[in-house]
Amino acid sequence: MTKKPINISAPPDIRSTAKGRALAGGGDPVAAASNRAARAAERRAAIVEAALEEFIARGFAATRLDDIAKRAGVAKGTIYLHFKDKESMFEELVRIVIVPVVEKLTALPPPTGSVRDLVEAFASNFLKEVANTRRGDLVRLIVAEGPRFPAVADFYYREVVSRGIAGMRALIELGIARGEIHQKNLARFPQILVAPAMIAVIWQSLFARHAPLDAQEMLRVHLDLIFGERRTT
Amino acid sequence: MTKKPINISAPPDIRSTAKGRALAGGGDPVAAASNRAARAAERRAAIVEAALEEFIARGFAATRLDDIAKRAGVAKGTIYLHFKDKESMFEELVRIVIVPVVEKLTALPPPTGSVRDLVEAFASNFLKEVANTRRGDLVRLIVAEGPRFPAVADFYYREVVSRGIAGMRALIELGIARGEIHQKNLARFPQILVAPAMIAVIWQSLFARHAPLDAQEMLRVHLDLIFGERRTT
DNA sequence: TGACTATGACTGACCAGTCAGTCATAATTG
DNA sequence: CAATTATGACTGACTGGTCAGTCATAGTCA
Numbered sequence A, B: 001m002t003k004k005p006i007n008i009s010a011p012p013d014i015r016s017t018a019k020g021r022a023l024a025g026g027g028d029p030v031a032a033a034s035n036r037a038a039r040a041a042e043r044r045a046a047i048v049e050a051a052l053e054e055f056i057a058r059g060f061a062a063t064r065l066d067d068i069a070k071r072a073g074v075a076k077g078t079i080y081l082h083f084k085d086k087e088s089m090f091e092e093l094v095r096i097v098i099v100p101v102v103e104k105l106t107a108l109p110p111p112t113g114s115v116r117d118l119v120e121a122f123a124s125n126f127l128k129e130v131a132n133t134r135r136g137d138l139v140r141l142i143v144a145e146g147p148r149f150p151a152v153a154d155f156y157y158r159e160v161v162s163r164g165i166a167g168m169r170a171l172i173e174l175g176i177a178r179g180e181i182h183q184k185n186l187a188r189f190p191q192i193l194v195a196p197a198m199i200a201v202i203w204q205s206l207f208a209r210h211a212p213l214d215a216q217e218m219l220r221v222h223l224d225l226i227f228g229e230r231r232t233t
Numbered sequence C: 001t002g003a004c005t006a007t008g009a010c011t012g013a014c015c016a017g018t019c020a021g022t023c024a025t026a027a028t029t030g
Numbered sequence D: 001c002a003a004t005t006a007t008g009a010c011t012g013a014c015t016g017g018t019c020a021g022t023c024a025t026a027g028t029c030a
Helices: A014-025 A036-058 A065-072 A076-082 A086-106 A115-129 A134-148 A150-177 A184-188 A191-207 A215-227 B036-058 B065-072 B076-082 B086-106 B115-129 B134-148 B150-177 B184-188 B191-207 B215-227
Strands: none
Touching: A036 A065, A036 A076, A036 A086, A036 A134, A065 A076, A086 A115, A086 A134, A086 A150, A115 A150, A115 A191, A115 A215, A134 A150, A134 A191, A134 B134, A134 B191, A150 A184, A150 A191, A150 B191, A184 B215, A191 A215, A191 B134, A191 B150, A191 B191, A191 B215, A215 B184, A215 B191, A215 B215, B036 B065, B036 B076, B036 B086, B036 B134, B065 B076, B086 B115, B086 B134, B086 B150, B115 B150, B115 B191, B115 B215, B134 B150, B134 B191, B150 B184, B150 B191, B191 B215
């Protein structure tokens, strides 16, 4: 009873009309879902989107939930209907954003053509999908916050890094077997294969304004190093 | 007058005795300097050391100046005798730590021997000096905080990255001229040369406990890729 | 002793998380 | 089908705690 909501003040007109969607300049002008569940899902998505943006821009500690709420067009309390607290929100966020990317990248084309083409297609896809994208910043964010969020680092290692490394190693071994790759030791360090892609992601995110980097072209040069130079362009 | 420091309270006994050095288990047990300037320099160094540790462990926003002060064996107010505020302390910190590393790495051995040996010596030095060191974590910290500290990102680009890239490019061009490197395009992306080293630094800092990485060996394999495989070990 | 340096209690701003209350929608009833 | 009741998603003012930065006081050196 300490409350006493002054009950006046709020002009009871604004939110009464079309509260849900029109308000807050919500992200997509999709026709508002009419049932509760759909509305809730919509809001959750808005929160995830907003939180991602804020966390990327400010890092975990400096991000204010008030800002996330404002950006999502939602009250702060609503966030707590969807997430336990700031920390677990961050951890869930990483999963939510990364899982679909992994799925997309895992759905590889069938292993036809040369190993080089395979690798190039994959890496090119990765660059298109990640570098110069919100996802690229997420990678930087994980590098940044990883040590303070072992759960995040573990998840990322398990779901992305170890899988990626294993996949690259298989590809390298195939390349060696087929005689496309001559450096046998490369199979011991598949990291070398993806290093330029990672560098590209970080570079864009830190130094793009000083010196933009043509990641696709750099990738091609790097692959020339591994598979031997290609004849013409 | 809103203040009013109660003025009593503090038992004036603890810190009065051997305050300066013995306290706080300070880093090095060097004999305490006797003159003021030296003492001040010592304290400043202790603050820098402590701040570096804390910023690396927690990131900028989550680091408390109280913790830095405690770790440095100094009162919080003392920090403000040496640095304007938290932000500029962070920026200065980066400079203070990086400058000597750059200087050390810039003092290259005279350009004798093969380009490969030159590159290998340099990179090996870099790994020894940076990876598995506090410095390596600093690199991660810069990647993490760079976007929120344009001054830091700029400084790092200017002092480290652009110089490094230029140096590597010169080395690559020398290698091409001497016939040691066949991939001419490599000169367009010196990043490729250092990518594995960077990856190694980040890897150690994030995934060492999952899967430690032999950076030196990876480097060697990578150089084999660029310069051609070496005969025996 | 006087000038300089260090201290740490204190302040005010800020922010994660809470919860009493609201209201659109869904369910039930006549 | 309209009226009534129940539900629970949503809100945002509020609390308790934290922390950067200050400054009156105490200590130290030359």
